[in-house]
Every structure is written in C-alpha cells, then in structure tokens.
C-alpha cells in the first residue's frame with residue numbers, strides 16, 4: 001500500500017514539474033498575460049522551479065522517503081519540461097531538447113514502472129540515476145560531441161530524417177523496456193538475483209516469447225536511438241560497442257542463475273527463443 005503511495009507521489013511530482021510545457025499555451029490564451037512569457041520567461045521558469053520544489057518539500061519534509069522521491073521525480077519533470085520548451089522554441093538546439101526529454105522520461109519511468117509492478121523491490125535506486133561511472137561518462141560524452149558538432153559543424157545537426165528515425169528508436173526502445181517490466185512484474189528486478197525468491201516464476205509469455213531479454217533489447221535500442229537522434233556518429237559507434245559488451249556479459253551471468261533456478265525449463269526456453277540482441281547467445285551449457 002505504501003509503495004502504491006510512492007507511485008502516486010512520483011507521478012504527481014513529475015506532472016507538476018513538467019507542467020511548464022503548458023505555460024506558452026496558458027499565456028497565449030490569456031493574451032493580456034503574454035508579455036509575462038515573452039519578456040520574463042526566465043523569471044517565470046525560476047518561479048515555477050521554486051514553487052514545485054518548495055511546495056512539495058514543505059508537504060513531505062517530515063516523510064524522508066517521500067521527500068526524496070518528490071525531489072527526484074519533480075526535478076526530472078522540470079528538466080523534461082525544459083527539454084520540451086527547447087525542442088519547440090529553438091531551431092538550433094531542438095535536438096538537444098528531444099534528448100533531454102528522452103533521458104528524463106526514461107529515468108522517471110523506471111521508478112514509476114517498478115512502483116507499479118514490483119513495489120517490494122522499489123528503492124530510490126529504481127530511478128537508475130546513480131547507475132555506473134561508465135554510464136555517466138557516456139551521457140557526458142554524448143553532450144560534448146553534440147555541442148562540439150553543433151558549434152563547429154552545424155550542418156551535422158540538420159539531418160531531420162535521421163533524427164526522426166533516432167527518436168522513433170528511442171521511443172520504441174523505451175516502450176519495449178517498460179512493456180517487459182509490465183509483463184514480468186515481480187519477476188523483474190533491476191539487479192540480477194543470485195538466489196531464487198519465493199514466487200519467482202519463469203516468464204515466457206508476451207514479449208518474452210519473442211526475445212529472452214526484451215528489456216535489454218529495449219534499453220539497447222533506446223540508447224542507440226538517442227545517439228542517432230543527436231546525429232552523434234562517434235558516440236553511436238562507442239555506445240553500440242560498449243553496450244553490446246555490457247549486455248553480453250550481463251546476459252551470460254544472468255542465464256547461469258536462471259539455469260540454476262529453472263533447469264530444464266530454461267534450457268528449453270533458450271532453444272526456442274533468441275536473446276534479441278544480435279550476436280549475443282547467452283550462456284550455453286556444455287553437455
């Protein structure tokens with residue numbers, strides 16, 4: 001019950017934060033207020049930031065766990081909203097706006113989906129914000145490459161069809177990942193389980209009947225999609241190689257545990273269903 005509450009709090013904070021996407025519309029409809037947006041947009045954004053953080057912090061300050069969720073979800077929402085405004089109002093930096101939206105939505109929805117499908121495993125780490133040092137370096141590298149190219153070779157950021165393809169890959173990949181979490185529910189965990197929990201069953205239906213590792217396929221597709229979207233050739237190659245290696249090792253380790261848990265049933269599943277990531281075959285038992 002408490003965790004369903006966390007799902008509600010996270011949803012509410014993200015929506016409150018991202019509500020700034022409505023500002024231009026509101027100011028446009030109330031045209032006598034339009035000057036506020038036109039001339040004072042930075043002040044309006046700052047007031048919104050202080051209001052969202054201030055109001056929620058005041059309400060939840062005595063509930064440490066909820067407060068921490070509010071701060072993360074609220075600020076991910078605000079950043080998502082800023083990404084949206086950037087994508088709408090700047091021609092030069094619009095792709096970066098798309099990227100910010102895709103990144104913030106990915107992290108917030110990891111928490112949200114965990115809260116909805118496997119609340120027992122929910123912690124602040126479910127936002128995956130403190131993932132790994134390599135993940136942060138990769139994110140920073142993609143920003144650096146984008147800005148260097150946008151400033152030195154601006155024509156590189158004008159391939160609209162390539163960016164659209166990347167956006168579709170990112171949205172599709174994220175959708176597949178969340179669909180996998182929804183399908184596997186309590187059997188899905190952000191960390192590889194080394195001991196079998198009570199009630200852990202082998203999931204072979206839905207997207208798991210198409211790929212053995214659909215959430216990794218989704219994540220891989222999402223991460224490459226963000227680089228295609230930004231028209232970042234160097235990071236695209238880097239992400240493709242490094243993520244492939246990461247998922248190859250992770251799937252190998254995960255399948256050793258799954259074979260221990262489910263034995264013959266997992267062997268049978270391996271025979272019928274591919275991992276989903278090209279040239280990754282998982283753990284093969286030598287008979």
Ligand SMILES: C[S@@+](CC[C@H](N)C(=O)[O-])C[C@H]1O[C@@H](n2cnc3c(N)ncnc32)[C@H](O)[C@@H]1O
Nearest residue numbers: 180187189190192193201202203213214215216
């Ligand atoms: C981050 S989830 C990833 C699940 C899966 N590899 C995927 O890509 O959708 C990792 C956890 O899911 C569990 N898991 C993976 N495949 C599973 C399956 N087919 N049925 C049940 N649990 C599974 C593993 O035990 C592990 O603890």
